[in-house]
Amino acid sequence: MTAEENKIFKSDIELFCRTFLNFHPYPYQVELLEKSVKTEKLAVRFGRQTGKTLTIAASAVYHLFWNDNYQIIVAAPSQEQSNRFIKYVKDFIHNSKLMSKLITRETVKMVELSNRSTVLALPGGQAGKKAGHTMRGAPANLIIIDEAAWITESVIYDVILPIGTFHNARIWAISTPCGKNHFYKMVKEQGFKELVCSVEKAMLFSENIKKYVTEKVWPVMSKSSVRYRREYMAEFDVEQSQVFPAHLLWGEKERNVIGAVNNDLRFIDTGEPGKEYVMGVDVGKWRDMAVIAIFEIDGDKNRLVHMREFEDPSQREFRILKNTIMTLLDQFNVTKLVIDALGQGDPVVEDLEYYLNMTGKGVYLVPFIFTYNSRLLVVENIIQLLEKDCIKIPPYAPLINEMMDYERIFTEDGKIKYRHPKDSTSDRLDAVMMALWGCQEAKYDPIIIGLKKERGED
Numbered sequence: 001m002t003a004e005e006n007k008i009f010k011s012d013i014e015l016f017c018r019t020f021l022n023f024h025p026y027p028y029q030v031e032l033l034e035k036s037v038k039t040e041k042l043a044v045r046f047g048r049q050t051g052k053t054l055t056i057a058a059s060a061v062y063h064l065f066w067n068d069n070y071q072i073i074v075a076a077p078s079q080e081q082s083n084r085f086i087k088y089v090k091d092f093i094h095n096s097k098l099m100s101k102l103i104t105r106e107t108v109k110m111v112e113l114s115n116r117s118t119v120l121a122l123p124g125g126q127a128g129k130k131a132g133h134t135m136r137g138a139p140a141n142l143i144i145i146d147e148a149a150w151i152t153e154s155v156i157y158d159v160i161l162p163i164g165t166f167h168n169a170r171i172w173a174i175s176t177p178c179g180k181n182h183f184y185k186m187v188k189e190q191g192f193k194e195l196v197c198s199v200e201k202a203m204l205f206s207e208n209i210k211k212y213v214t215e216k217v218w219p220v221m222s223k224s225s226v227r228y229r230r231e232y233m234a235e236f237d238v239e240q241s242q243v244f245p246a247h248l249l250w251g252e253k254e255r256n257v258i259g260a261v262n263n264d265l266r267f268i269d270t271g272e273p274g275k276e277y278v279m280g281v282d283v284g285k286w287r288d289m290a291v292i293a294i295f296e297i298d299g300d301k302n303r304l305v306h307m308r309e310f311e312d313p314s315q316r317e318f319r320i321l322k323n324t325i326m327t328l329l330d331q332f333n334v335t336k337l338v339i340d341a342l343g344q345g346d347p348v349v350e351d352l353e354y355y356l357n358m359t360g361k362g363v364y365l366v367p368f369i370f371t372y373n374s375r376l377l378v379v380e381n382i383i384q385l386l387e388k389d390c391i392k393i394p395p396y397a398p399l400i401n402e403m404m405d406y407e408r409i410f411t412e413d414g415k416i417k418y419r420h421p422k423d424s425t426s427d428r429l430d431a432v433m434m435a436l437w438g439c440q441e442a443k444y445d446p447i448i449i450g451l452k453k454e455r456g457e458d
């Protein structure tokens with residue numbers, strides 16, 4: 001490039017992207033590219049599938065190219081997500097005639113160019129503090145946090161922001177929002193400049209996004225649902241109808257959401273002798289997924305340590321579910337088992353009861369029927385436990401998503417009703433709530449609560 005060309009392309013990131021990366025940004029993405037060049041602390045609050053990761057990856061390539069010895073660190077809730085970011089960066093570089101010959105080193109997690117500039121993916125929040133520690137020593141000019149609202153708060157506060165301060169690094173946080181949690185606070189309290197774009201704005205500029213929204217999203221999702229407003233409209237303030245607003249999940253000081261899962265989001269606890277566990281089972285019946293949730297009771301803390309899901313209809317066959325329940329009862333020292341029952345004399349429950357009696361296991365079996373009233377009780381129970389900081393839940397996205405989607409509505413006769421939106425489920429949450437019901441000492445007699453009501457009231 002001539003000196004004149006250098007000047008032109010360096011001063012125009014959009015032109016650089018179009019010319020060298022074959023990336024043709026939509027107008028709101030152009031705005032994002034330009035802001036990224038000028039901003040030290042940037043919070044990008046965009047709806048799903050608006051191309052936020054791709055646009056920021058293009059900007060990362062621009063920054064690697066124009067700066068020598070420039071270190072970019074990418075953090076995300078999981079290693080896989082940060083690797084995906086690197087893949088976007090690598091694809092841009094490989095497909096560019098100008099850039100591809102500059103690569104001096106590359107792996108799944110990193111790329112280095114001949115000017116010694118690198119981009120490196122690191123696991124972030126969901127892997128817990130341990131992963132965050134590996135970031136601590138890393139020098140950085142720029143930290144990119146993809147899905148920032150989903151990274152454990154302590155990693156943001158204890159690791160990422162301090163590195164930013166220590167190295168005087170720039171920080172870009174990109175995310176769909178997740179209620180008023182740490183991502184919200186970055187803007188309100190940490191001086192991040194915010195750029196916002198909903199899918200409804202994005203679809204004005206992109207036929208692909210329009211097609212996706214009109215064909216895939218709108219048909220299955222109510223526009224007033226918490227989920228649509230949060231994930232697609234990128235709204236922070238959807239907490240009114242939300243049963244589990246972010247402050248309940250993330251807590252004020254103490255964190256209710258903890259790093260108890262490994263990199264692959266598998267639960268770490270495998271059952272330790274001497275500990276006490278309670279199991280909740282959502283049988284799933286014909287349509288839904290069956291889920292087993294196991295909590296460890298440790299003083300007044302109830303810690304979710306294991307979750308098993310049976311999505312495949314053949315696996316939901318009761319024989320298989322029962323065998324898994326029995327294996328887990330053996331593995332964990334389960335003292336109470338709360339299982340959803342259809343009504344008095346539910347064959348599934350009777351079968352389990354018979355089996356437990358036969359094997360002489362000291363497990364207290366609690367059949368639970370979801371009715372209007374019993375649902376109110378288990379939901380209010382979990383809310384109370386969260387408020388008192390008596391629950392620890394790992395940041396396991398499928399469960400947290402169910403919790404964040406769970407809605408409180410008022411019926412025409414003014415009653416409160418809890419439910420999941422049409423396009424969502426609450427199978428994991430139901431198993432969790434049943435287990436937590438079992439964790440409560442006999443404040444109410446759960447068997448009576450469960451069986452007193454007639455089936456079909458819910």
Ligand SMILES: Nc1ncnc2c1ncn2[C@@H]1O[C@H](COP(=O)(O)OP(=O)(O)OP(=O)(O)O)[C@@H](O)[C@H]1O
Nearest residue numbers: 024025026029047048049050051052053054055176
């Ligand atoms: N300007 C563009 N031109 C062509 N394709 C684009 C453009 N922007 C985004 N895309 C495509 O849209 C898809 C979504 O992009 P991307 O993964 O960056 O979105 P996102 O907002 O990060 O999504 P998610 O919310 O799922 O993380 C990708 O297939 C990407 O290649």
Ligand SMILES: [Mg+2]
Nearest residue numbers: 052053054146
């Ligand atoms: Mg993304």
